[in-house]
Amino acid sequence: MSKLRVAVLGAKGRIGSEAVKAIEAAEDMELVAALGRGDKLETLVESGAQVAVELTTPASVMGNLDFCVRHNIHAVVGTTGWTDERLAQLKGWLELSPQTGVLIAPNFSIGAVLTMKFAQIAAPLFESVEVVELHHPNKADAPSGTATRTAQLIAEARRAAGSPPAPDATVTALDGARGADVDGVPVHAVRLRGLLAHQEVLLGGEGETLTIRHDSLHHSSFMPGILLGVRRVTSTPGLTFGLEHFLDLN
Numbered sequence: 257m258s259k260l261r262v263a264v265l266g267a268k269g270r271i272g273s274e275a276v277k278a279i280e281a282a283e284d285m286e287l288v289a290a291l292g293r294g295d296k297l298e299t300l301v302e303s304g305a306q307v308a309v310e311l312t313t314p315a316s317v318m319g320n321l322d323f324c325v326r327h328n329i330h331a332v333v334g335t336t337g338w339t340d341e342r343l344a345q346l347k348g349w350l351e352l353s354p355q356t357g358v359l360i361a362p363n364f365s366i367g368a369v370l371t372m373k374f375a376q377i378a379a380p381l382f383e384s385v386e387v388v389e390l391h392h393p394n395k396a397d398a399p400s401g402t403a404t405r406t407a408q409l410i411a412e413a414r415r416a417a418g419s420p421p422a423p424d425a426t427v428t429a430l431d432g433a434r435g436a437d438v439d440g441v442p443v444h445a446v447r448l449r450g451l452l453a454h455q456e457v458l459l460g461g462e463g464e465t466l467t468i469r470h471d472s473l474h475h476s477s478f479m480p481g482i483l484l485g486v487r488r489v490t491s492t493p494g495l496t497f498g499l500e501h502f503l504d505l506n
């Protein structure tokens with residue numbers, strides 16, 4: 257059986273360097289390119305890459321995906337910074353290249369995907385819900401892509417259930433004291449030396465609270481999800497948002 261030809265963009269970064277090792281170790285994959293900032297995207301074509309794993313920065317990701325989609329190279333994307341506008345632009349590119357598949361995964365770790373799923377189930381059943389994300393201090397964006405997606409899923413679940421807004425009597429507050437408002441859900445971002453990637457979903461009801469917590473302790477936590485994405489994206493044309501679509505969670 258021929259091996260899947262895979263490239264990594266952002267290959268010298270924290271998660272990219274781990275992805276390089278994981279792809280090299282995967283028996284059904286061949287690492288054909290490992291690109292860093294300033295390297296030519298044409299290398300992807302020259303190396304015959306079938307899938308590009310995109311782990312760069314919000315400033316670089318759109319240019320890289322534009323190139324990949326135009327050259328029918330499937331993409332597995334972990335880079336953050338997704339807005340409705342960016343997603344619409346990407347969908348437009350994919351319409352012109354209907355065989356290409358792109359997976360965007362706000363988080364590749366199974367525990368984080370399950371946290372989002374559990375939060376969706378729990379959110380309409382409690383009066384209050386807030387999200388706290390905690391990351392290493394080298395992280396460029398806040399709140400994290402995972403926390404943003406978690407808050408959006410919570411908001412969708414509460415809207416679908418007709419939940420009222422969470423109680424909050426705050427009248428005066430310092431800027432930021434109540435976190436960022438993501439679709440009506442407060443999201444608090446902590447940056448702390450020693451941490452990697454962590455999230456708590458705090459839920460509160462009459463006389464009880466529930467905390468759903470996930471901890472990524474090493475970048476290896478993201479690798480099974482990346483490898484799964486690479487294996488599945490070649491047979492999944494169009495845009496897939498969220499690794500949960502490649503997992504049997506129902």
Ligand SMILES: NC(=O)c1ccc[n+]([C@@H]2O[C@H](COP(=O)([O-])OP(=O)(O)OC[C@H]3O[C@@H](n4cnc5c(N)ncnc54)[C@H](O)[C@@H]3O)[C@@H](O)[C@H]2O)c1
Binds near residue numbers: 267268295313335337
């Ligand atoms: N989805 C997930 O599970 C997951 C997990 C960890 C990190 N991330 C995200 O992945 C991204 C990278 O995180 P990181 O901690 O590795 O950051 P990092 O800064 O360590 O790495 C990014 C790398 O990309 C390189 N780069 C920038 N522009 C490039 C370009 N045009 N072509 C090739 N390389 C380029 C940089 O030089 C750097 O080496 C962030 O958006 C982060 O939030 C996602």
Ligand SMILES: O=C(O)C1=N[C@H](C(=O)O)CCC1
Binds near residue numbers: 362391
């Ligand atoms: O370390 C990071 O940066 C991470 N980014 C993703 C996010 O913003 O959610 C996933 C977790 C780690």
